[in-house]
């Protein structure tokens with residue numbers, strides 16, 4: 166009996182050891198496969214009717230302290246808004262390390278902007294001048310609504326700042342060219358629209374510098390030195406990193422919530438115009454549900470109240 170018991174323990178122990186080795190081997194193999202798949206210089210996936218090609222360096226996958234993250238593909242974006250956290254991995258630390266900057270990360274320097282700025286988070290413009298800025302944040306995909314929006318801005322002679330994603334620039338190069346030629350201000354809304362405080366510092370830098378590069382490559386003009394964090398997701402580390410990449414972090418004073426299906430056209434007009442104050446920065450979107458329909462009216466009301474419509478640069482001027 167004793168011998169049987171010993172043999173049983175040995176067999177069971179061996180089985181446990183083998184299955185453990187098998188499962189960690191499979192995990193490593195799966196991780197490797199995912200990495201191979203994502204780290205290709207170009208890849209494309211279709212999902213939700215969209216197709217993306219990721220430029221060099223933007224399909225990233227970095228195992229780091231047991232955590233992995235990947236940039237959006239079309240499919241992943243439609244599921245998780247920008248960042249895919251792969252099953253079984255932990256989230257990164259809640260705050261980015263404060264010591265990193267563009268130099269310490271040793272990425273190729275971005276051609277634009279070409280110099281760091283003091284880390285600065287700006288919510289409103291100059292309170293002493295009757296000027297307000299209309300700002301429009303973009304998505305990452307082909308957006309016919311953005312083309313129509315740009316036409317309205319040009320036809321109605323409405324200055325504005327477009328915070329665009331680098332992926333948007335690559336998906337809508339014609340709109341970007343028209344907008345820059347018309348003198349609309351082009352600023353950064355990241356490359357893939359991730360939650361910026363939840364990705365690695367290296368990826369923050371990629372998100373910032375590659376959008377500047379995309380705008381320079383496509384339009385031939387440098388991007389403005391302004392960065393608006395997707396989802397308004399910001400912390401001091403991100404403001405620091407944005408500064409080291411040449412961007413002031415720009416928030417807003419008035420949110421029209423024009424992305425929300427519960428928002429009716431009158432809500433947008435009210436949120437953009439009621440109690441308007443000097444230096445207000447108004448947040449809208451290039452694919453807002455009712456934005457195009459009310460834009461001319463919003464501009465008319467603001468001008469009738471005696472405010473000059475301008476860009477982020479304009480509203481910050483002394």
Ligand SMILES: [Zn+2]
Nearest residue numbers: 302303395396
């Ligand atoms: Zn956004």
